[in-house]
Amino acid sequence: MRVRIIPRSPGTPQAQMSVITRFAPSPTGMLHIGGVRTALFSWLWARHNGGRFILRVEDTDRERSTGEAVRVILEGMKWLGLDYDEGPYFQTQRFDRYREVIAGLIERGLAYRCYCTKDELETMRAAQLARKEKPRYDGRCRERREPRAGVEPVIRFRNPQDGDVLVEDLVHGRVTFRNRELDDLIIARPDGTPTYNFCVVVDDADMKVTDVIRGDDHLNNTPRQINMLRALGAPLPRYAHVPMILGADGAKLSKRHGAVSVLQYDEDGYLPDALLNYLVRLGWSHGDQEVFTREEMIAKFDINDVNKAASAFNPEKLLWLNQQHMMRSDPQRLVPYLEAQLARLGVQGAAPDLLTGIVRAQRERVKTLKEMASASRFFFADSMELDPVVAAKHLTGEARALLGVLRERLAALGEWTAPALHATLEAFARERGLGLGKVAQPLRVALCGGTVSPPIDVTVALLGRERTLARIAAQTGQSLRPIGAGTRHGWAEFDIISGALGR
RNA sequence: GCUCCCUUCGUCUAGAGGCCCAGGACAUAGCCCUCUCAAGGCUGUAACACGGGUUCGAAUCCCGUAGGGAGCGCCA
Secondary structure (H helix, E strand, O other), X not given: OOOOOOOOOOOOOOOOOOOEEEEOOOXXXXXXXXXXXXXXXHXXXXXXXXXXXXXXXXXXXXXXXXXXXXXXXXXXXXXXXXXXXXXXXXXXXXXXXXXXXXXXXXXXXXXXXXXXXXXXXXXXXXHHHHOOOOOOOOOOOOXXXXXXXXXXXXXXXXXXXXXXXXXXXXXXXXXXEEXXXXXXXXXXXXXXXXXXXXXXXXXXXHOOOOXXXXXXXXXXXXXXXXXXXXHHOOOOOEEXXXXXXXXXXXXXXXXXXXXXXXXXXXXXXXXXXXXXXXXXXXXXXXXXXXXXXXXXXXXXXXXXXXOOOOEEOOHHHHHHHHHHHHHHOOHHHHHHHHHHHHHHOOOOOOOHHHHHHHHHHHOOOOOOHHHHHHHOHHHOHHHOOOXXXXXXXXXXXXXXXXXXXXXXXXXXXXXXXXXXXXXXXXXXXXXXXXXXXXXXXHHHHHHHOOOOOOOHHXXXXXXXXXXXXXXXXXXXXXXXXXXXXXXXXXXXXXXXXXHHHOO
């Protein structure tokens, strides 16, 4: 359901302000796809409007923040190509600023020192819960003047007690909160360090953020933040609370379903654009279009069109999109990704032309670059393995004899190209009254070690003359060396030989 | 417990009162193509959470109910 209000939050006079968005992750857990989608929406909205995008790391929880999580955020953004115009800012480096603002609030009576102990607050909460009330601070220190011996006070914001706060949300429409439901939240701990809701408000105001796009778990925080923004005399941003992403099972995103570091998707062989494409379609759509380039996303994305309901993560569709992006992109562009995946399998230094050829041949038959790498190992001599069961079925005595003759024919072939090879193979089969399959399949097994590969002509062309002839020879006894038919030992020996011949 | 939010095929979604006995996509089933595997093409199965209203007419507007989620921290 679309929300068509284009709100200018009350008290926001500025007319043509350009859009400034920010992504504000906290480094207490790994950046996962939930966070990435929020980042994506913020980034898209800024880029769509020709505005600015800021990265701000909310690391005020010094106990739980980790350097590793910060690293994942930074590297993840880089891998995804979500570039920022400002930042990364770190809240821990802005403590002086927060202290200054807090002092100002206290001075103006908009914040006050609270001497209640944690135990007292706990008792109060328990009593409220017992009365079936919403637990909230009762304001007992609101008018207190005197310090309490032995207690370092916290600072609380003096929230208005009457009236309503209206949130004009870009995705939810107007949401009303009663101030009487809110309480005086703590904005600084006894040691003076500020708390989350306060830092957000100061930062968003200082950084002149115009559009706050974040998970809808923050919707409940918004009225408090609006009250603080007003106390600070700052203009209100627009808000867009986007729905959360659920695991594939419909439950909250867990480690089992997608709540892994975003960098894992790189390792697993996904293209950043495919991941982004998948994520943008969670909660947003543009007619019936499923596949978007980065440029199309920027051109067509509109935060006003984002859905309100949470959506479940569907790994299958991600896979499909990844393949779509592989098939549509320039093969050259995929080469570095394929190289990285091959390196993980121990294959290095492959010729660029071969890699481009492999991409062209494989991308429509694999879902990820990782799969592409493992399905292409046989192109590299020292990775060839023959499945004994497959060999027994396809490399019969008859088949080997056939391959022996074929080898001579191929050896005599002048032009080693897919079309020439295709013509040769077809003619060879026809002469013998065989279907192409009767020739192609044994050949495929002899060359690849398995029953699956790109079209046989393409496979043979990419494999090259030397390796092709050597591998056939290994199966027909045409080799000079005795080779144990398909045993590990035999192949290892063969590999060394053809490795020298290949390339 | 209180407050706020959400609800169309298994999943992602289209849908702004008649264009909808609900369209697209993934997945799934069948067929076609075919040297394997794919890709591609065609066809099929499959949804408006429920109940009341409003209206000539409701997936769409209103009110309830149920289910789900979030918040109520000296976490972010």
